[in-house]
Amino acid sequence: MVFGSVASVPAQQQLGVSTSASGGTTGGTATSIAPTDHCVTSAGNDGISSARWSPSANILVSTNWDGGVRCWEVQESQQQVRALPKAQVNHENNSPVLDACFSPDGNTVFTVGADKAVRMWQLGQTPPNNIPQQIGAHDQPIKSVGFLESTNLIVSGGWDNLLRFWDARQPNPVGTLALPERCYDLDVQDGLMVVATAGRTILSYNVQGQPVEHERKDSPLKFQSRCIAAFPDATGYAVGSIEGRVGIHYITKVHGKESFAFKCHRIENNVYPVNCIAFHRGYGTFATVGGDGIVNFWDKDNKQRLKGFPAIQRTISCASFNATGNLFAYSSSYDWSMGCSQYAPGTPNELWIHYVLDDEIKPKGKKTSYGR
Incomplete structure (x- = not known):
């Protein structure tokens, strides 16, 4: 088969195949990618913008367009999963929350959103008026947030064309970098x-x-960037776009590896945005989720699709693996790719947890891990 072609092939296949390996199509009746997946309770009343796992425990935090930041303790036993609601805080005036990240110890959550604020929530504590402490601000809504472990700084990327760096103990940014345009996504x-x-x-x-700044370049994809994720070994990144393609780019030269791009999240002549890219830290493989309601697991090193799940009945806006890689959280939520006209008020916004089997995500080629 020609790399990058569109065809119906088994679940283990070359990158670039755009049909679901399990035969799923959009418009189906499934609400989860597997019948045993656990539906998280109290997932919010509006779109789910991010789902983040603690680096130190099975604690899951989501952010929503309804202004909520929600936290669950996830229990897993013999491949059975249960999420227990633990707490919820809200951004001021219930402004949409667009992203979150954890501190390395897993005790603190940092969130950003349409209220132009960078906020800090110490898990286990209830902040005044249930609004997390503001530690920074931009002049426009803030799209993404990350944590710089080497310097203990928080970085925020805004629609004011700025990256700002924050020490949670100080009210003013400790550094600012100009961007050429609005920040759509960042990863550390x-x-x-x-x-x-x-x-x-x-x-x-x-x-x-x-x-x-190390490198500034045009995306390898021809259309608008939607999401970006750094490789677990920090040698490069994967970027997804609105036209159902992913670009794999190496910043550090790796012997035998070259940058490339491939098609995904396309069904026949219909093209869907790649809404999120999530890497598995253990194997270096990754998941993409999209506007077609499909989850795919990929191996970039061997250029294979490892697993294609059946489409669910709604778009998937975000996803992530937990620290050990055996749990995969994904949303069932409108992604706004079709604008207000396609939004259906009252449509459920659901968050699911999939128990990841090793043969779903482990590379099937010679390379089995990053050796970390």
Whole structure:
């Protein structure tokens, strides 16, 4: 089969195949990608913008367009999963919350959103008026947030074309970097930070100490960037776009590996946005989720699709693996890719947890891990 072609093939297949390996199509009746997946209770009343796992425990936090930041303790035993609601806080005036990240110890959650504020929530504590403490601000809504472990700083990317860096103990930013356009997404992995902006620009930074721009380039994809994620070994990144394609780009030269792009989240002549890319830290494989309601697991090193799940009846807006990689959270929520006209008031916004089997996500080629 020609790499990048569109065909119906078994579940283990080359990157670039755009049909669901399990035969799912949009418009189906399924609400989860597998019948045993656990539906998280109290997932909110509006779109789910992010789902983040604690790096130290099976604690899951989501952010929503209804202004809520919700937290669950997830229990798992013999492949059975249960999520227990633990707490909820809200941004001021219930402004949409667009992203979240954890501190390395898993005790603190940082959130950003349409209220232009960077906020901090110490898990286990109830903040005054149930509104997390504000530790920073932008002049426009803030799209993404990350934590720089080497310097203990929080980084926020806003629609004011700025990256701002925060020490939670100070009210003013400890640093600011100009972006060429609005921040659409950012990700941090060890000493690498990658940022995707409007205008298809992608920037990478060395953030081991004071952030230094390493590379600025046009996206390898022809249309608007939707999401970006750094490789677990920090040698590069994957970027997804609105036209159902993912670009794999190496910043650090890796022997035998070259940058490339492939098609995904396409059904016949219909093209859907790639809404989120989530890497598995253990194997370096990754998931993409999209506007077609499909979850795919991929192996970039061997250029294979490892698993294609049946489509669910709604778009999938976000997803992530837990620290050990055996749990995968994904949303069933409108992604706004078709605008207000396609929004159906009252449609449920659901958050699901899938128990990940090793043969679903483990590479099937020679390379089995990053050796970390």
